[in-house]
Amino acid sequence: VRPADTAQVAAVVRACSAARVALVPQGGNTGLVGGSVPLAGEVVLSLRRLDALGEVDLRAGQVTVGAGATLAGVQSHVRPHGLAVGVDLAPRDSCTIGGMVATNAGGINVVRHGTMRRQVAGVEAVLGDGSVVSHLAGLTKDNTGYDLAGLLTGSEGTLGIVTAVRLTLAPLPTYRVTVVLGFSDLASAIDATAHLRLTVPDLEAAEVMFADGVEMVAEHAGAAIPDALRASVSLLVEVAGRSDPLEQVAGALASLPASAPLAGEPAVAATPEQRDRLWLFRERHSEAINALGPPVKLDVSLPANEMAAFVDALPAVLPASARLSLFGHLGDGNLHVNVSGVLSTALSPDELASAEVVEEAVLRAVVDHGGSISAEHGIGTAKARYLHLCRSPEEIAAFRAIKRALDPGAILNPGVLLPPD
Numbered sequence: 001v002r003p004a005d006t007a008q009v010a011a012v013v014r015a016c017s018a019a020r021v022a023l024v025p026q027g028g029n030t031g032l033v034g035g036s037v038p039l040a041g042e043v044v045l046s047l048r049r050l051d052a053l054g055e056v057d058l059r060a061g062q063v064t065v066g067a068g069a070t071l072a073g074v075q076s077h078v079r080p081h082g083l084a085v086g087v088d089l090a091p092r093d094s095c096t097i098g099g100m101v102a103t104n105a106g107g108i109n110v111v112r113h114g115t116m117r118r119q120v121a122g123v124e125a126v127l128g129d130g131s132v133v134s135h136l137a138g139l140t141k142d143n144t145g146y147d148l149a150g151l152l153t154g155s156e157g158t159l160g161i162v163t164a165v166r167l168t169l170a171p172l173p174t175y176r177v178t179v180v181l182g183f184s185d186l187a188s189a190i191d192a193t194a195h196l197r198l199t200v201p202d203l204e205a206a207e208v209m210f211a212d213g214v215e216m217v218a219e220h221a222g223a224a225i226p227d228a229l230r231a232s233v234s235l236l237v238e239v240a241g242r243s244d245p246l247e248q249v250a251g252a253l254a255s256l257p258a259s260a261p262l263a264g265e266p267a268v269a270a271t272p273e274q275r276d277r278l279w280l281f282r283e284r285h286s287e288a289i290n291a292l293g294p295p296v297k298l299d300v301s302l303p304a305n306e307m308a309a310f311v312d313a314l315p316a317v318l319p320a321s322a323r324l325s326l327f328g329h330l331g332d333g334n335l336h337v338n339v340s341g342v343l344s345t346a347l348s349p350d351e352l353a354s355a356e357v358v359e360e361a362v363l364r365a366v367v368d369h370g371g372s373i374s375a376e377h378g379i380g381t382a383k384a385r386y387l388h389l390c391r392s393p394e395e396i397a398a399f400r401a402i403k404r405a406l407d408p409g410a411i412l413n414p415g416v417l418l419p420p421d
């Protein structure tokens with residue numbers, strides 16, 4: 001069903017509630033953990049028609065938009081006012097603000113602006129009984145009870161259907177510097193990132209790539225590897241602000257700690273074309289990995305002190321024939337772990353069973369190192385059976401109590417986030 005406004009969404013939810021029919025809310029359907037995909041005959045409720053873009057409130061630096069507005073649509077709407085959405089994702093033309101709130105999306109600028117949770121100043125939503133909760137004033141100070149917007153953010157459509165969002169906007173940077181730093185090992189890149197976070201206030205991205213991944217992208221995209229990306233570990237750093245940040249960057253690089261020695265000269269992109277050429281290697285990682293066959297794809301986060309040890313420990317938990325590809329948002333301790341060679345396009349039951357073994361082994365290694373089994377993609381249906389690895393029985397019981405309160409008929413996204421009771 002494709003309702004056009006909040007009242008129609010509420011009518012659909014009430015009808016489904018009365019008929020005891022489950023619903024799957026769907027935005028741009030770009031989610032990576034199966035949360036927007038019906039598995040058992042649920043009604044798919046698309047929010048795409050709720051795409052209104054409110055007037056930009058310059059005094060507050062905020063805007064209210066419909067849940068179905070795409071990220072790119074909102075970006076274009078606020079850009080002429082010198083404003084930006086703090087979270088940016090590659091599928092910006094398709095993913096919706098409602099879906100981004102529901103998954104608490106992250107992306108490359110989290111190191112600067114935080115996840116979607118930090119951009120949300122208010123939410124309107126339809127709860128599981130069809131009632132509408134709306135708190136869109138966007139007041140910075142508003143201590144009047146439970147933070148429903150915070151609760152709905154990251155709830156993956158299991159507590160309510162987001163229909164509108166009040167977004168806090170970020171200043172649009174006018175200057176941008178892109179630098180690649182090469183290191184001989186991951187520990188050095190982690191220490192360099194910690195240093196940059198402390199010394200470069202305008203740090204906007206710190207993305208990590210490894211030599212084998214860079215080679216894989218070069219082969220897949222038919223692109224020559226820039227000299228800057230030839231180190232064992234490359235850190236793609238972007239700094240952006242309202243004044244030229246080059247001095248900030250130069251100062252930070254001149255004072256890198258002894259534990260973060262550079263392997264070669266840093267490379268600075270001097271033109272937009274050079275910047276695009278560097279980013280191509282980061283942005284086309286997923287595509288190059290997919291070309292090897294369906295990967296076992298995991299999105300995890302690790303404490304900075306444990307990440308290098310986790311990466312060292314990974315090969316031992318994988319089958320010898322598996323090919324491991326890692327990349328991610330080092331600025332927020334987020335690694336994308338991809339294991340190729342376990343699944344083929346046949347997706348036979350044996351392969352799927354092997355994939356589950358690999359998945360569980362990697363996630364257990366993550367938890368053993370103090371990490372999270374989902375950094376930014378959410379739990380969806382894909383990881384629901386592993387939730388217990390990083391959430392205690394008491395926490396899961398509290399989750400279920402909240403779910404019962406806001407969705408008493410259990411019609412919203414059954415099977416997502418919480419494993420079957």
Ligand SMILES: Cc1cc2nc3c(=O)[nH]c(=O)nc-3n(C[C@H](O)[C@H](O)[C@H](O)COP(=O)(O)OP(=O)(O)OC[C@H]3O[C@@H](n4cnc5c(N)ncnc54)[C@H](O)[C@@H]3O)c2cc1C
Nearest residue numbers: 027028029030031035096098099100102105106107157162
């Ligand atoms: C190439 C690619 C790159 C990506 N990069 C990133 C990245 O860097 N960082 C990141 O965090 N994610 C990333 N993603 C994942 C995805 O884009 C995000 O999770 C995005 O927020 C999903 O938005 P969507 O509108 O497509 O939601 P959908 O995929 O339609 O839905 C996602 C979940 O939210 C629920 N939902 C959707 N709309 C609503 C609503 N209005 N109310 C309640 N629940 C709702 C769905 O039921 C589902 O559980 C990437 C995906 C792709 C394909």
